């Protein structure tokens with residue numbers, strides 16, 4: 647390991663990449679790289695399509711355009727919120743209030759960036775998730791360490807999630823697995 651100290655930072659990266667490539671179980675197909683036909687603007691790129699999908703773009707405007715597409719609107723944040731909501735359910739089940747606060751605060755941040763990305767959703771995010779008290783009451787319940795209060799506020803928040811889906815005309819998503827898995831708590835002590 648000591649010999650690596652003499653390598654420059656860039657060569658360390660090369661070495662790390664080489665190790666990763668050597669260890670990959672995914673064998674290249676040999677198919678020629680090309681851009682998806684769905685996005686016609688990609689073919690304006692002067693450099694050939696490669697794994698440097700951001701750095702090889704013609705200019706920063708195109709780089710930002712690509713980043714904005716990849717960052718998505720509400721769907722990827724909601725995917726994350728759904729996962730964190732399940733972890734919050736586990737935290738409440740176990741009475742691990744710190745883990746609950748951790749996930750809840752990340753959910754808060756993701757709700758707000760969702761509104762930044764899809765501003766027509768801000769009204770319902772703010773009114774239903776924040777100004778209704780759903781977020782703060784859940785936070786207060788966790789820091790109170792009162793198990794029954796935590797459980798009650800969790801179920802209240804679950805109702806807010808589903809009500810907002812109805813308000814945003816995506817009520818069909820209330821059949822998602824996350825809501826089935828969080829519909830109840832095991833008896834205390836489990």
Ligand code: HEC
Nearest residue numbers: 720721724725727728731767770771775807810814816822
């Ligand atoms: C603005 C009100 C609003 C609130 C509050 C809200 N959601 Fe959503 N949620 C949406 C919208 C809108 C979509 C659909 C996104 C799209 O059309 O790209 C969505 C989609 C989802 C999805 C599907 C994501 C996917 O594409 O896989 C899940 C899961 C989800 N929400 C969970 C939750 C949970 C859990 C909560 C509560 C903690 C919550 N949502 C609160 C508006 C909301």
